[in-house]
Amino acid sequence: MSQKPVLSIKDLSVSFATEKGLCQAVKKVNFAVYEGKTLALVGESGCGKSVTSLAVMRLLPDLANVSSGSIHFNGQDLLTLNKNSMCSVRGNDIAMIFQEPLTALNPVFTIGEQIAEALLIHKRITKKQAKDRTCELLDRVRIPEARKRFDEYPFQLSGGMKQRALIAMALACEPKILIADEPTTALDVTIQAGILELMKELQKEMNMGIIFITHDLGVVAEIADAVSIMYAGEVIEEGDVYQIFENPRHPYTKGLLESMPTLQTQKGEKLKTIKGSVPNLFNRTEACNFENRCAYAKEVCRKEKPFLEEEASGAKVACHFHRTIS
Amino acid sequence: MFFYVIRRLLYMIPTLLGVAFLTFLLFTIFGEDPVRQALGLHASEEAIVALRAKWGLDQSFAKQFYDFLVQILTFDYGESFSTGEKLSDIFCGGVLVSLSLTAPPFVFGTLFNIVIALFISYFRGKSLDKISTFLFVVSMSISYLVYIIVLQYLLAYRFGWFPIQGFEPGFSSISYLMLPWFIIGLVSMGPDIRLFRTIFLDQVKSDYIRTARAKGASEPRVLFVHLLKNAMIPILTNTVIAIPFLITGAFVMERYFALPGIGDITITAINEGDFPIIKAMTVMSAVLYSCFNLLTDVLYALVDPRVKLS
Numbered sequence: 001m002s003q004k005p006v007l008s009i010k011d012l013s014v015s016f017a018t019e020k021g022l023c024q025a026v027k028k029v030n031f032a033v034y035e036g037k038t039l040a041l042v043g044e045s046g047c048g049k050s051v052t053s054l055a056v057m058r059l060l061p062d063l064a065n066v067s068s069g070s071i072h073f074n075g076q077d078l079l080t081l082n083k084n085s086m087c088s089v090r091g092n093d094i095a096m097i098f099q100e101p102l103t104a105l106n107p108v109f110t111i112g113e114q115i116a117e118a119l120l121i122h123k124r125i126t127k128k129q130a131k132d133r134t135c136e137l138l139d140r141v142r143i144p145e146a147r148k149r150f151d152e153y154p155f156q157l158s159g160g161m162k163q164r165a166l167i168a169m170a171l172a173c174e175p176k177i178l179i180a181d182e183p184t185t186a187l188d189v190t191i192q193a194g195i196l197e198l199m200k201e202l203q204k205e206m207n208m209g210i211i212f213i214t215h216d217l218g219v220v221a222e223i224a225d226a227v228s229i230m231y232a233g234e235v236i237e238e239g240d241v242y243q244i245f246e247n248p249r250h251p252y253t254k255g256l257l258e259s260m261p262t263l264q265t266q267k268g269e270k271l272k273t274i275k276g277s278v279p280n281l282f283n284r285t286e287a288c289n290f291e292n293r294c295a296y297a298k299e300v301c302r303k304e305k306p307f308l309e310e311e312a313s314g315a316k317v318a319c320h321f322h323r324t325i326s
Numbered sequence: 327m328f329f330y331v332i333r334r335l336l337y338m339i340p341t342l343l344g345v346a347f348l349t350f351l352l353f354t355i356f357g358e359d360p361v362r363q364a365l366g367l368h369a370s371e372e373a374i375v376a377l378r379a380k381w382g383l384d385q386s387f388a389k390q391f392y393d394f395l396v397q398i399l400t401f402d403y404g405e406s407f408s409t410g411e412k413l414s415d416i417f418c419g420g421v422l423v424s425l426s427l428t429a430p431p432f433v434f435g436t437l438f439n440i441v442i443a444l445f446i447s448y449f450r451g452k453s454l455d456k457i458s459t460f461l462f463v464v465s466m467s468i469s470y471l472v473y474i475i476v477l478q479y480l481l482a483y484r485f486g487w488f489p490i491q492g493f494e495p496g497f498s499s500i501s502y503l504m505l506p507w508f509i510i511g512l513v514s515m516g517p518d519i520r521l522f523r524t525i526f527l528d529q530v531k532s533d534y535i536r537t538a539r540a541k542g543a544s545e546p547r548v549l550f551v552h553l554l555k556n557a558m559i560p561i562l563t564n565t566v567i568a569i570p571f572l573i574t575g576a577f578v579m580e581r582y583f584a585l586p587g588i589g590d591i592t593i594t595a596i597n598e599g600d601f602p603i604i605k606a607m608t609v610m611s612a613v614l615y616s617c618f619n620l621l622t623d624v625l626y627a628l629v630d631p632r633v634k635l636s
């Protein structure tokens with residue numbers, strides 16, 4: 001990938017000032033998103049995927065603090081923008097769809113009003129034009145009877161329809177980057193497939209970069225070009241989707257892949273799980289984060305944290321033994 | 327919606343009949359004899375009979391109840407036992423005074439408090455928020471009476487900026503009402519703003535607010551458009567409940583400032599055992615409460631699309 005990334009994140013760290021002390025939710029995360037490509041951020045619950053994406057949108061809750069790093073987009077660092085300039089980036093250049101489609105829409109405004117609002121905020125158009133464009137969008141995300149749905153309220157739509165409406169809202173201004181935070185987790189499997197298909201189609205059409213957040217490797221295989229695996233707030237392995245699936249280096253990535261059901265899985269056979277739990281994020285030690293759950297852990301893993309190293313293939317992995325354990 | 331309102335109005339009829347009947351029963355069976363009350367212990371037998379006949383008390387219960395219903399429907403409650411004035415005139419006057427006392431500070435106060443609460447919510451967690459919370463808690467722990475007595479003493483008596491008490495109809499009433507308005511507004515600030523702030527901060531955490539921000543809405547737009555319309559639902563519940571009280575009057579204020587409102591009229595009537603007034607007041611309160619209940623439901627349907635009236 002010699003192309004220049006649209007969005008590049010360098011050394012991003014986010015901490016929460018909680019009652020129990022400082023919680024380092026995201027630590028020195030790096031990644032880049034390219035035009036027309038999808039980067040999947042993968043990791044188990046609580047590993048900092050949502051916090052990372054909210055940091056990009058500058059929508060973190062008040063008690064969160066970005067302690068270091070930069071987020072380069074369009075030749076500027078988003079972290080240095082003032083409130084107003086950030087508002088004109090959100091929804092216009094970088095849009096986001098959230099984990100909970102069921103509650104993400106405003107219950108007292110119609111679907112149409114909410115989608116048209118995105119257009120009216122960023123584009124110089126009349127209400128009439130915004131309405132026409134909104135109906136086109138509703139049609140485009142395959143919501144039937146767009147004209148009629150325009151005047152319906154969120155409670156009148158099913159979960160899948162709500163997520164489609166949210167996608168229409170996010171894509172209204174044809175953003176260069178779309179952040180999708182587990183867009184299908186709350187939905188039925190059958191509806192999931194439709195939404196993924198739709199996102200791929202729209203990505204081709206608008207040539208946008210997507211950050212796709214998920215903990216479902218099945219979905220990753222379906223949609224991603226590049227993958228970053230996160231663990232306890234850090235990226236521990238990254239590479240393109242083939243490298244990750246065919247030649248995983250990090251013991252955690254291997255564990256994730258092995259805990260995925262496949263067609264070969266026999267009925268009654270137990271799926272492998274990764275034993276143990278995530279280390280606490282309050283007192284980070286010098287040890288490798290995964291050391292307590294890792295079958296390959298040796299003395300050095302307890303003493304020294306491995307850094308993300310680039311391999312000949314271009315993939316990166318943070319493990320002392322990545323050469324010996326593949 | 328239209329048919330819903332009609333139906334609710336029809337439902338009110340049996341409720342109000344019940345209230346009227348109970349009121350009538352309580353006053354006729356358990357109340358003291360109004361004629362003896364009016365004429366005193368030493369009245370002559372003829373005088374008592376004459377007054378009974380005049381007030382219709384010699385009729386059968388059914389006839390008396392029927393008369394009472396006619397009074398309610400025609401809004402002609404006869405005359406006061408103690409002063410002989412027409413009751414409908416007394417009430418009309420009283421309601422006007424009570425409304426002019428309570429409605430302006432209610433309407434403007436509520437709007438003012440909503441704006442202030444939004445402003446404070448914008449600075450949530452900052453020092454403005456903390457200082458104002460402290461001030462409001464202090465102001466709420468002081469009794470209503472203290473505000474009345476202290477402000478009446480200072481602003482009206484010592485500084486002479488306002489008349490101490492009394493009332494004149496027409497335009498000049500404003501000078502008498504200014505201080506009571508100010509006090510009602512001031513006293514409502516603490517509880518209102520605290521409540522509205524809690525409602526707003528509760529809503530600010532919602533997902534739909536985050537969605538609005540994610541599409542690029544500015545913070546004022548998020549607060550005044552997205553948040554406010556949602557917050558109107560709990561705010562309505564809490565304010566519309568107070569409306570009947572506007573008409574039945576702020577008893578205490580009317581007493582302290584000698585304003586001839588409904589509250590003041592009722593207290594005087596109770597003291598003097600003026601039954602027609604009390605009876606009429608009871609029925610009219612029931613009518614008011616029923617109407618405002620209906621109004622609340624209609625308002626809900628107007629703000630919240632999920633509420634369907636059918």
Ligand SMILES: Nc1ncnc2c1ncn2[C@@H]1O[C@H](COP(=O)(O)OP(=O)(O)OP(=O)(O)O)[C@@H](O)[C@H]1O
Pocket residue numbers: 016018023025043044045046047048049050051052061063099215281
């Ligand atoms: N509002 C908050 N207050 C305190 N800590 C928080 C808050 N939000 C997140 N965190 C911390 O940040 C960590 C990462 O949370 P995040 O929401 O990014 O997880 P996630 O990877 O998105 O998980 P999931 O798959 O469940 O959505 C959490 O483990 C938690 O400790």
Ligand SMILES: [Mg+2]
Pocket residue numbers: 049050051099181
């Ligand atoms: Mg999340």
